[in-house]
Amino acid sequence: MAKIDFTVEDRAEIAQAITRAETRTSGEIVVIVAHASDGYASFTVLWSALIALAVPIPLMVFTDWALDLVYAIQLVTFLLLLPILRLDALRFSLVPPSIKRARAHAKAVDQFLAQNLHTTQGRTGILLFVSMAERFAEVIADEAVFEKVDQEVWDGIVEIFLERIRAGDQTEAFTRAIARCGDVLAEHFPPDGMECDELPNHLIVLDGDATVR
Structure with a gap:
């Protein structure tokens, strides 16, 4: 799972990319990165319980151990699995991709409003x-932009962004995506001479319930 790791220089470069893009348009660009869109704690409990429930089957078939011993082994298995499956690398791998995408999209919508x-x-x-744990990225456009720009345009930007992320070019992935977003906005919403910078130009990083700016 990818980790959030932005240096001061990375943050400055991304902020500059946002500022440059916004000088060419009357639109606003906000960039948010989340470590994860959900804790998925219920999946840790669910898989621990499912595995623990399966433990007695081979013990009862292949051994003549007493039921109280089998039960004790089952309980210990559950208690041991809980902290192990809480590890990020395991926890996120247990969640179906469709659920991760749905949670990440919901988080994106929530942040759009927030x-x-x-x-x-x-x-x-x-x-x-961008939600790193889910390997998810999305561009959400407000009403006026949505009416003029097809979703396929934003999906294309996201695909290029994810390719650069997979290649290990994290900061470049952001700056390229931001520049391309600026190109699209500039085409449909050029500067009108009345611009005011309404929203923050710096990278916003969400870590759990806290926001690190």
């Missing part, structure tokens, strides 16, 4: 949301 992207003048804000 960052007031729906209140910008002209309704021309877009959010680039």
Whole structure:
């Protein structure tokens, strides 16, 4: 699972990319990175319980151990698995991809509203949301942008972004995606001479319930 690891220089470069992109458009760009979109604690309990429930079957078939011993082994198995399956690498691998995508999308929508992207003048804000644990990225556009730009355009930007992430070019992935978002906004929403920087240009990093700016 990818980790959030941005140096001061990385953050500065991403912030500069946002500022450069916004000078060419009346739109607003917000970039948010989350370590994970959900803790998925219920899946840790679920898989621990399922494995523990299966433990007695071979013991009862292939041994003549007393039921109280089998029960004790079952309980110990459950208690041992709980902390092991809480490890990030294991916990996130236990969650079906469709659920991870759904949780990450829900988090993106939540952040779109939390960052007031729906209140910008002209309704021309877009959010680039990335959730590292889910390996998920999405561009969400506000009403005016959505009406003029097909979703396929944003999906293409996301695909290029994910390719650069997989190649290990984390900061470049962000700066390229931001520049391309700026290109799209500039095409449909050029500067109108009345721009004010309504939303933050720096990278916003969510770590659990805390926001690190």
